[in-house]
Amino acid sequence: xxxxxxxxxxxxxxxxxxxxxxxxxxxxxxxxxxxxxxxxxxxxxxxxxxxxxxxxxxxxxxxxxxxxxxxxxxxxxxxxxxxxxxxxxxxxxxxxxxxxxxxxxxxxxxxxxxxxxxxxxxxxxxxxxxxxxxxxxxxxxxxxxxxxxxxxxxxxxxxxxxxxxxxxxxxxxxxxxxxxxxxxxxxxxxxxxxxxxxxxxxxxxxxxxxxxxxxxxxxxxxxxxxxxxxxxxxxxxxxxxxxxxxxxxxxxxxxxxxxxxxxxxxxxxxxxxxxxxxxxxxxxxxxxxxxxxxxxxxxxxxx
Numbered sequence: 581x582x583x584x585x586x587x588x589x590x591x592x593x594x595x596x597x598x599x600x601x602x603x604x605x606x607x608x609x610x611x612x613x614x615x616x617x618x619x620x621x622x623x624x625x626x627x628x629x630x631x632x633x634x635x636x637x638x639x640x641x642x643x644x645x646x647x648x649x650x651x652x653x654x655x656x657x658x659x660x661x662x663x664x665x666x667x668x669x670x671x672x673x674x675x676x677x678x679x680x681x682x683x684x685x686x687x688x689x690x691x692x693x694x695x696x697x698x699x700x701x702x703x704x705x706x707x708x709x710x711x712x713x714x715x716x717x718x719x720x721x722x723x724x725x726x727x728x729x730x731x732x733x734x735x736x737x738x739x740x741x742x743x744x745x746x747x748x749x750x751x752x753x754x755x756x757x758x759x760x761x762x763x764x765x766x767x768x769x770x771x772x773x774x775x776x777x778x779x780x781x782x783x784x785x786x787x788x789x790x791x792x793x794x795x796x797x798x799x800x801x802x803x804x805x806x807x808x809x810x811x812x813x814x815x816x817x818x819x820x821x822x823x824x825x826x827x828x829x830x831x832x833x834x835x836x837x838x839x840x841x842x843x844x845x846x847x848x849x850x851x852x853x854x855x856x857x858x859x860x861x862x863x864x865x866x867x868x869x870x871x872x873x874x875x876x877x878x879x880x881x882x883x
Contacts, residue, residue: 583694584651587687591655595683599662605680614686632702645698645705652695653713659688660714668718688715708767717764720773721756727776728752734783740790747806748797751775751850767852774800774848798842801849803857811857812864819868825879829872836865 590613598605632641660668662684671689674682692715698706712720728749731737737745754763755772764772778796782788788796797807815835822828839861849856855863 583690584648584655587691588651588655591658591687595662603679605683607680610680610683613683630701641702642705645702646707648694648698649706649710652691652698653710656688656691656695656713656715659684659691668715671715706766708770709765711762712764712766712769716769717761720764720769724752724756724772724776727780728756731779731783736788737779737783740793744790744810747804747810748775748779748793748802750804750806752779771800771848771850774845775802775850795842798839798857798861799845801844801856801858803850803854803860808857808860811861815864815868825872825876829869829876832865832869832872836862836869839865 594609595605598609632644635641663681667681667685671685674685674689676682692713695713695716711717731749732745751768751772752775755768775797778800782793782796785792794811819828819831822831839858842858844856844858
């Protein structure tokens with residue numbers, strides 16, 4: 581891809597050479613790059629990607645898309661490293677500066693636009709375990725910070741068990757922490773966004789209670805080990821409060837039916853290599869029903 585080859589040479593070779601001479605980029609060099617051929621080259625690269633849509637070879641498309649992804653992301657991240665934080669927050673402003681740093685923004689914008697095009701049209705072929713670009717992470721973390729403020733300040737959320745509050749916000753907290761730089765792969769970003777939207781939906785809906793939250797979390801298969809343990813603990817607690825064996829048996833059956841009928845979004849899971857939340861709860865309830873039924877039979881025989 582012509583644009584990527586040209587920009588990669590600039591970012592990996594030519595710009596570092598310029599910076600070794602002086603922290604201020606030569607204005608002539610900046611002008612040559614910004615008013616050269618890059619817009620045309622970007623168009624050529626989009627034509628190349630668009631041509632993949634007509635390919636019948638899935639593996640060919642996947643290989644080409646991943647190759648493009650693996651090329652674009654490191655280049656964008658390198659450009660971000662050359663920019664101070666206040667300029668990263670003003671990426672859309674390309675006003676010339678004395679040091680020529682607007683060139684970094686210009687090149688980043690070309691790559692970022694191509695990256696957005698890749699995500700929009702070929703997302704299913706991309707490597708979802710690869711870390712998102714630094715700028716995408718910056719934008720996403722802004723959304724998550726706003727979400728955490730909205731959710732945690734909500735009276736409805738604060739009325740929940742404190743342990744449950746910590747469990748459901750833990751992935752959001754992780755994504756905005758220092759460790760989030762390594763945590764935010766494309767797949768993790770998508771899941772955290774889904775979780776954030778469910779939590780926002782919960783606090784903004786006037787009639788949502790804790791059971792509605794359970795349903796929301798099952799819909800996105802929040803199969804966090806901590807959450808599974810918490811939910812089973814709460815189910816056991818509710819069961820223990822029912823002293824009549826027959827009533828307990830009927831409660832377990834009703835709960836199992838409700839969970840079985842609850843919709844789950846296809847392709848969404850907190851840990852997609854683990855059993856789904858629905859499957860784990862169904863297995864636990866199945867054995868609880870079995871043991872409770874045996875107790876009910878023994879009680880009937882005793883009478």
